[in-house]
Every structure is written in structure tokens, then in C-alpha cells.
Amino acid sequence: MRLTRKRKDASDSPYPEDSIGRLMEPPRAVFLPQQTVGEAIESIRELVKQAFITYAWVLEADGKLVGVITMRDLLFNERSARLEEVMLRDVFALKATMPLIDAMKLTLDKHFPEYPVVDADGRLQGTVRGQRMFEEQAVELSAQAGEMVGVTKEERLATPWPTSLLFRHPWLQLNLLTAFIAAFVVGLFEGTLQQIVLLAVFLPVLAGQSGNTGCQALAVTLRGMTLGEMKPGGTRVAVMKEAILGFTNGALVGVSAGAGMFVYAWMSGNPQAWMLAVVTWLAMVVACVISGVSGVLVPTTLQRLGADPATASSIFLTTATDVVSMGAFLGLATLLLL
Numbered sequence: 001m002r003l004t005r006k007r008k009d010a011s012d013s014p015y016p017e018d019s020i021g022r023l024m025e026p027p028r029a030v031f032l033p034q035q036t037v038g039e040a041i042e043s044i045r046e047l048v049k050q051a052f053i054t055y056a057w058v059l060e061a062d063g064k065l066v067g068v069i070t071m072r073d074l075l076f077n078e079r080s081a082r083l084e085e086v087m088l089r090d091v092f093a094l095k096a097t098m099p100l101i102d103a104m105k106l107t108l109d110k111h112f113p114e115y116p117v118v119d120a121d122g123r124l125q126g127t128v129r130g131q132r133m134f135e136e137q138a139v140e141l142s143a144q145a146g147e148m149v150g151v152t153k154e155e156r157l158a159t160p161w162p163t164s165l166l167f168r169h170p171w172l173q174l175n176l177l178t179a180f181i182a183a184f185v186v187g188l189f190e191g192t193l194q195q196i197v198l199l200a201v202f203l204p205v206l207a208g209q210s211g212n213t214g215c216q217a218l219a220v221t222l223r224g225m226t227l228g229e230m231k232p233g234g235t236r237v238a239v240m241k242e243a244i245l246g247f248t249n250g251a252l253v254g255v256s257a258g259a260g261m262f263v264y265a266w267m268s269g270n271p272q273a274w275m276l277a278v279v280t281w282l283a284m285v286v287a288c289v290i291s292g293v294s295g296v297l298v299p300t301t302l303q304r305l306g307a308d309p310a311t312a313s314s315i316f317l318t319t320a321t322d323v324v325s326m327g328a329f330l331g332l333a334t335l336l337l338l
Helices: 037-047 071-075 100-107 130-147 161-188 190-195 199-226 234-267 273-304 313-337
Strands: 055-059 065-070 114-118 124-129
Touching: 037 071, 055 114, 055 124, 065 071, 065 114, 100 130, 114 130, 124 130, 161 190, 161 313, 190 199, 190 313, 199 234, 199 273, 199 313, 234 273, 273 313
Parallel strands: none
Antiparallel strands: 055 065, 114 124
């Protein structure tokens, strides 16, 4: 028995985008349970001239997958033995409509070179190679870096500039709007900046450091969500971890930043050099803690709202880190120095 199917172009596929059905190939070594080992061997001898054969699939007359045969099974059994006598009956199979990420979770500890793909009734639809799945997932992961800043995975180097403009410009407008929010926060402390001008010098330092802390947490969170590592209740654990990391990193980096502020203020003749150093340290700790926590909450919140957690997440994260870092720095300075 040979099953012949014509592979459809992805655009004509009846299966959802990013599903296993889009990746599968037609099954080739397909046999009935009543056929013998000898018949299977002779058939596979011809098939290997056209394609790489890893397993033989055993189907009922209606196409339902009931067994799988390895090359070892064919080599060490009598040629007269029927396939139903030597086949492995407990067959691990993927559903054609299954999202790629779900399939990756199921196959993470399997490491089979090839997987059968079945429909809802268990009928064999095709096969998919493990390498093909991991390659496809690697492409998805590589696209995340662009999606985080509003560059869609559809855009390539050869994409015409008008199309790229349509992809990117809306996110830049959104980024500008969020930047106005950060500017508004700074404007609330205009009086403080007028009295202690050197605070303005350290605003980019706080914003940059907290932004990097948030991006680290965001990258780890997105990777975990993509690979299926974010289990139920995992958000709380991730938030606690990033809060601890943010506090520790903020405290350590804050010492360096505080020392820099003290030296700068002392050289400028400011009598409050020590308090400015303390304010810088405190602001760095607060900013890094909130930034790390935001790196977890931004993508998980987007996911709960039904949006792609990778899409432009860094834009929202940047807003949060800028507002918190600048607000904490100028707020503490107003409270402790004025």
C-alpha cells in the first residue's frame, strides 16, 4: 500500500499558520498490518531511491495510524512475519492543527528524528522531521528581537521601503507618545532641577541602567514563554526572582553610581554631595527592582490581554523604566534635599 499526496503550498494549506500541518511532508513508507516484513523491505528499497526513509508507518484501511516500524524491526525479523506482529503499537503522534510551540513542548524530551502527524480521528496526514521543527522555532526566536521594537517578522532586508514604513511608523508614533509620559514626569520636578542642576546630568545614567535591567528580565521572560517554561503560577516566581536580582544589582551598581555622583558634586562645590550620593543609590535600587519586575509583567500582561507578548513590548517597558527611574530619582531628591 502506498499513500501518495501532493504537497500544497503553505498559502493553500488548510491548517492554521504556525501549525504542524504547515510543516509536514507526505508519508512515504506506508503499509497495511497484513503485509509482511519482506514486502515492506522490497517496497522501501525502491522508496529510498527517492527520499530519506526513517520509519515505516502501519495504517488500517481507513488510514488510521496503528503502528510504527523501525529499520531494526525489519532487519531482525523473519521476512514472512506480518507487520502487525512486529510493529510498535504505542505510537507518539502530533496533531496537524497543533501549534508549533505546543509540539515543541511535547517533543522536548523525545528526540525522535521524525514524527507522524494525524488528524482528529487519528488518520495519518503526513510526517514532520524534528530538525525542521527546531529550525522553524529558531526562526521564531530570531524574530523576537525585531518584534520587541515594532519590527514585524514579515519584514526582510529586501522589503520595499514603503512597506517597511507601514510596518514601523505606527510603533514609532506609539513610542513618541510614551516618551511624552516620561517627559511629563520630569516636568513635575522642574523646580527641583532648577535648584539642583547637576541632577539632570545623572538622569540618563538612571534611565539607561534601569532600562538595561528591564530588558534583561524581558529577554529571559520571552524566551521562557516561547519555550513553554512559564508554568501556571510561574509569573509570581519570576517576579520574585527579578525583584531580588533587581535589588542586588541595583545596590551594587548604585554604589558605583553614588560614588560618581559624590565626586561630581564635590568637584562642583555642592555642600550636599553625600546626600546626593545617597539619593542616587536609593534611586538606582528602586529603579532596578521596578524595571526587573516590569520585564516580567509587561509580556505576561500582553499575553493575558490576547496580544503577542513580544510585539513592541520593549516600548512599553522603556516607558515604565524611564518613568520609574526618573521619578524615583527626582522624587527622592525633592524629599531629602529640599
